[in-house]
Amino acid sequence: METGLLSVRMRRTVLVLGAISVLGTVGALLYGQKLHGITPGMSDSYGRGPIGHRAFAETLQRLGYYVAQNRGSRFDGTESPMWFLEPKPTGRTGGFDRELSEAMEARATERLPTVLVLPKWILTPSTTETPNVLLDSVSPGLVLDAVAPEMEYVVGDSGRQVLTGVLGEFEVQVPRLQVFTRVAPYDEVLLDGPEGAVVVRNENGAIIISDPDFFHSFNLHRADHAALTLAVVERGFGSRPDTIVLDEVFHGHGMQYSLAEALGEFPNLLLVVHFLLLALALIAAGSVRFGPPRRGAKLGDGTGVAVEVSAGVLAEGQHAGAILLEYVQEVVLHTYDTLGLGTAQTLDESARALDEAAERRALSAGAVALVDEARRAFAQKRWTPELFSIAERAHAFRSMLLHSKHRKSNTSASRAVSSKANAA
Numbered sequence: 001m002e003t004g005l006l007s008v009r010m011r012r013t014v015l016v017l018g019a020i021s022v023l024g025t026v027g028a029l030l031y032g033q034k035l036h037g038i039t040p041g042m043s044d045s046y047g048r049g050p051i052g053h054r055a056f057a058e059t060l061q062r063l064g065y066y067v068a069q070n071r072g073s074r075f076d077g078t079e080s081p082m083w084f085l086e087p088k089p090t091g092r093t094g095g096f097d098r099e100l101s102e103a104m105e106a107r108a109t110e111r112l113p114t115v116l117v118l119p120k121w122i123l124t125p126s127t128t129e130t131p132n133v134l135l136d137s138v139s140p141g142l143v144l145d146a147v148a149p150e151m152e153y154v155v156g157d158s159g160r161q162v163l164t165g166v167l168g169e170f171e172v173q174v175p176r177l178q179v180f181t182r183v184a185p186y187d188e189v190l191l192d193g194p195e196g197a198v199v200v201r202n203e204n205g206a207i208i209i210s211d212p213d214f215f216h217s218f219n220l221h222r223a224d225h226a227a228l229t230l231a232v233v234e235r236g237f238g239s240r241p242d243t244i245v246l247d248e249v250f251h252g253h254g255m256q257y258s259l260a261e262a263l264g265e266f267p268n269l270l271l272v273v274h275f276l277l278l279a280l281a282l283i284a285a286g287s288v289r290f291g292p293p294r295r296g297a298k299l300g301d302g303t304g305v306a307v308e309v310s311a312g313v314l315a316e317g318q319h320a321g322a323i324l325l326e327y328v329q330e331v332v333l334h335t336y337d338t339l340g341l342g343t344a345q346t347l348d349e350s351a352r353a354l355d356e357a358a359e360r361r362a363l364s365a366g367a368v369a370l371v372d373e374a375r376r377a378f379a380q381k382r383w384t385p386e387l388f389s390i391a392e393r394a395h396a397f398r399s400m401l402l403h404s405k406h407r408k409s410n411t412s413a414s415r416a417v418s419s420k421a422n423a424a
Contacts, residue, residue: 017278024271042123043086043212044251045069050218051121053085057246059220060233066243071255073098076106080243081236084250086119086212089142093254100250101146108204113237117209118143118153120178140178148202152182153210156195163198165191167231170224174213190236191228199232207236321378324387328374331394332367335401347371358401366397 040047045057045067057067070082073094084100091098107114119139144151160173167190179196183189190207191199200208209232214225234240248254264272329347336350341357344350348371355365373390 014278014281017274017281021271021274021278024274038253041251041253043119043121044248044253045085045246046248046253048217049123051123051212051216053215053217053246055217055220056085056215056229059226059229060244063230065233065241068243068245069253070245070247071249071253073249073254075103075247076110076112078245079112080245081113081115081233081241082107082245082247083115083117084247085117085215086139087116087143087247087250088119088139088252089146089250091250091252091254093249098249098254099146100143103247103250104147104204104206108206111205113241114206115209115232115236116143116147116206117212117215118178120155120212147206148184148208150182150184151180151187151200151208153178154181154196161193161195163191163193163228165189165199167191167199167228167235170228170231172214172224172228173222174211174219177213178211180208180210207232319381320383320387321374321381324391325374325378327391328370328394331398332371335367335398338402354397354401361401363400366393370394370397 038046040049040052040054042049043051043053045053046069048054057069060067068080070078071093073096075082084103087100089100091100104114104116122139140153144153156177156179158173158175158177160171161177163170163172170191177193177195177198179193179198180200181196183197183200184203186203188201189197189199190201191197196210198210200210202208213219214228219225220229233244332347332350332354335354336344339354339357341350341353344353348368351367351371354367358365358367370390370393374394377384377387377390
């Protein structure tokens with residue numbers, strides 16, 4: 001009975017682990033993204049924080065819009081309005097680095113509706129009574145330089161302000177309103193305020209919004225802020241769209257196609273660990289064959305059994321004397337043909353020709369004697385130890401004739417004579 005690593009129990013364990021691997025792989029492919037999800041950031045549509053845009057996305061969904069989150073590398077294939085809410089100047093998707101300016105230019109070339117909202121805040125932990133949101137004076141300038149370097153912005157004062165323009169009139173209240181103080185002559189101001197423009201359409205048709213606080217979760221609940229948001233969504237491009245696309249590539253959520261990165265993330269990491277454990281189990285199960293033999297284990301008879309079985313099969317077909325006669329006949333005819341001694345008609349003639357060739361080479365004759373002995377063994381039809389001796393002498397006689405030095409010298413002499421004859 002097998003024990004240890006090669007036991008039936010161990011083999012069943014390996015099969016169970018293999019089945020778990022298959023089920024785990026299928027489950028990760030189908031439900032891995034749902035189990036893992038996406039780690040939300042400060043200012044993306046996944047985050048529920050005060051300066052995130054989760055409330056903005058959910059509000060649009062409740063109003064009947066289909067809200068899609070873009071994580072792919074194609075920016076010129078989406079005909080619905082694409083919103084870049086507080087993007088970073090660079091992003092990565094599909095294994096390639098992308099520039100915000102390239103994405104905006106691709107959409108402008110195809111004349112696709114685009115909305116860009118400048119960044120404004122960053123969150124920092126604070127234990128004081130002051131708000132834990134601080135103004136980031138670098139990011140808005142970097143984003144603006146990437147898409148509209150001719151525009152300038154400034155952060156104004158807090159308080160209520162009235163914004164007017166072709167989109168309507170709205171009374172807003174944000175902490176330190178961020179406005180454009182300079183726009184290009186060919187830009188169209190859609191919403192203006194006492195301190196500067198807030199919503200501008202540039203020459204490529206893209207809408208650029210200076211302050212993101214209208215769309216932030218902590219401030220979207222104000223009536224005029226919600227109304228301003230809907231005005232941009234519904235009338236910014238002349239008609240009400242069915243789909244709103246929120247870009248997440250420039251928030252660091254672009255699709256990644258690196259196998260190493262994919263296997264290093266949860267839950268795929270569990271599959272890697274499981275496969276390693278399964279591989280160790282298989283190695284441990286197979287390594288026992290390279291170790292020392294177990295005491296008391298029957299190792300088998302080896303090649304002796306194979307020889308015995310083969311001999312039995314041959315013996316059942318014909319008796320040993322018949323097998324010996326066929327072997328001697330094969331040796332004589334093969335040696336005769338190899339030496340090219342002529343065209344003998346019978347086995348006896350071939351044997352006599354071999355003996356004559358052996359005498360010419362000063363070797364011992366024996367082909368005729370071997371044939372006679374094999375015929376006598378065939379007539380007896382019984383097993384005797386002499387049969388092996390006859391077979392050994394037949395093999396030695398053939399080797400003597402085919403590999404003797406005298407044969408080589410005679411062959412060389414024959415070639416020389418043949419060459420002289422041809423020359424003559």
